[in-house]
Amino acid sequence: MRLALEFKGLSYEYVPVHLVREGGTQFSPSYRRLNPQSRVPTLEVAGRALTQSMAIMEWLEETHPDPPLLPADAFGRARVRSLALLLVADVQPLQNLAVTKYLKEVVGAGESALRNWLGEWVGRGMGALEVRLATETDTGLFCHGDRPGLADLCLVAQCYAARRVGVDLGRYPTILRIDARCAELPEVLRAAPERQPDAEG
Amino acid sequence: MRLALEFKGLSYEYVPVHLVREGGTQFSPSYRRLNPQSRVPTLEVAGRALTQSMAIMEWLEETHPDPPLLPADAFGRARVRSLALLLVADVQPLQNLAVTKYLKEVVGAGESALRNWLGEWVGRGMGALEVRLATETDTGLFCHGDRPGLADLCLVAQCYAARRVGVDLGRYPTILRIDARCAELPEVLRAAPERQPDAEG
Numbered sequence: 001m002r003l004a005l006e007f008k009g010l011s012y013e014y015v016p017v018h019l020v021r022e023g024g025t026q027f028s029p030s031y032r033r034l035n036p037q038s039r040v041p042t043l044e045v046a047g048r049a050l051t052q053s054m055a056i057m058e059w060l061e062e063t064h065p066d067p068p069l070l071p072a073d074a075f076g077r078a079r080v081r082s083l084a085l086l087l088v089a090d091v092q093p094l095q096n097l098a099v100t101k102y103l104k105e106v107v108g109a110g111e112s113a114l115r116n117w118l119g120e121w122v123g124r125g126m127g128a129l130e131v132r133l134a135t136e137t138d139t140g141l142f143c144h145g146d147r148p149g150l151a152d153l154c155l156v157a158q159c160y161a162a163r164r165v166g167v168d169l170g171r172y173p174t175i176l177r178i179d180a181r182c183a184e185l186p187e188v189l190r191a192a193p194e195r196q197p198d199a200e201g
Numbered sequence: 202m203r204l205a206l207e208f209k210g211l212s213y214e215y216v217p218v219h220l221v222r223e224g225g226t227q228f229s230p231s232y233r234r235l236n237p238q239s240r241v242p243t244l245e246v247a248g249r250a251l252t253q254s255m256a257i258m259e260w261l262e263e264t265h266p267d268p269p270l271l272p273a274d275a276f277g278r279a280r281v282r283s284l285a286l287l288l289v290a291d292v293q294p295l296q297n298l299a300v301t302k303y304l305k306e307v308v309g310a311g312e313s314a315l316r317n318w319l320g321e322w323v324g325r326g327m328g329a330l331e332v333r334l335a336t337e338t339d340t341g342l343f344c345h346g347d348r349p350g351l352a353d354l355c356l357v358a359q360c361y362a363a364r365r366v367g368v369d370l371g372r373y374p375t376i377l378r379i380d381a382r383c384a385e386l387p388e389v390l391r392a393a394p395e396r397q398p399d400a401e402g
Contacts, residue, residue: 036336037287037329048276052290054255055282062275074263075249081256085290086238089253093294102321107304107314120303128238135237 001041003153004057006187008064012043054088057150069150080144083132083151087158091125095165115166122167126158130172142178148185156182160193202242204354205258207388209265213244255289258351270351281345284333284352288359292326296366316367323368327359331373343379349386357383361394 005012017040018025026038034049035042043050043059050056061069070077093099095118103109103117133139143151159179162169169176182188189195206213218241219226226232227239235250236243244251244260251257262270271278294300296319304310304318334340344352360380363370370377383389390396 036332037291037326039291050276050279050283052283052286054286054290055279058282059275059279062278074260075251077263078251078256078260081259082251082253085253085255089255089286089290090238090240090294093291094300098325099295102318103308106317106321107308107310109308113308116307117303120307124299125238131237 001043001053001056002191003156003188004060004069004150006191007067007069007148007153008060010060010064054084057153061150067147069153071144071149076138076144079136079138080149080151083129083143084154086125086129086132087154091122091158092161094121095161100165118165118167122162122165126162126167126169126172126175129155130175133174133178139174141181148182148187152178152182155179156188202244202254202257203392204357204389205261205270205351207392208268208270208349208354209261211261211265255285258354262351268348270354272345272350277339277345280337280339281350281352284330284344285355287326287330287333288355292323292359293362295322296362301366319366319368323363323366327363327368327370327373327376330356331376334375334379340375342382349383349388353379353383356380357389 002012002014024038026035026040032038034044035051037051039051041051041053041056043056050059057069070080100114100118103114109117133143138144140146142148143155155175155178159169159175169179203213203215218232225239227236227241232243233239235245236252238252240252242252242254242257244257251260258270271281301315301319304315310318334344339345341347343349344356356376356379360370360376370380
């Protein structure tokens, strides 16, 4: 979502929500009022709290159409959304902190079982994404053609998350090529997690 | 997706993909060509294969706007998408067959651990959805106002899935009220899983 705000050239105030400290500040009463699901991100705008990254990005696209994050044609839009959702709905939910915490603390999974779990789901998702990007003719310098869009934002976020949990991305050359290209964009540089005020060493 | 096709009044040919039989027909070479992720559903249209339910529903909405599955205003659209994604991206991925199979066969989770897992994630998601639906003023007879839309289709599918895996929905009165209302709609009756050609007793 921060990436989408940068691409749209919108200014915003970033309020960190620390997911680990104090048992997770996303569970605080004040954050829960904004987001009963206790998940990040939330975008507060005009007194409303918008939740779910994909829904927020679609809202940004509808209210600030320029520069576009989705192609103009319906089939292209369906492709970009499908690539994005492959990551947002099928990979991210299985590797997020809440799930790995539950696996460790409740299921009793050890380090190696946890590593296998992450490798399995990130691997299945990234493997399928790699096949699509490498074989579908609409792929260009970016996920869809030669301009960055919504699927690229999700790809950047997912590559960052996969590296953070120690998943090797070497088997996904097309994904790595697009991620590297994105990493040169000023919007991506500005939104980088390590450049945020709550970044940890 | 089948629900969305029914609401849009579109005719389609239903091709069952059996997720268990023969080790899962979603892994067959012919289905993989359509959907490299080996997930259901896929909508084939004009020689293209559209994947990811949310992306397919957005495509249907763009190409067949009447009757609408999203409200006209941007904040309303963001709310409906957010409610839908709460289920599509945060509940469904944690209770689907691939995940429960992996938990059983690889992690070695027993019956009770599996029941707890499902109760945990379906419970967290449905609990948050219940709070939102019960407290947000845009909720009406359906998730958003008095006409069924995209979030309702996801709610119906999620209630069905939760019952199938034995999760008690009694703690979610608003969700149950909307689900019951949806169950009376002819489109929902026509799309019911037990009315499909591959339904099992």
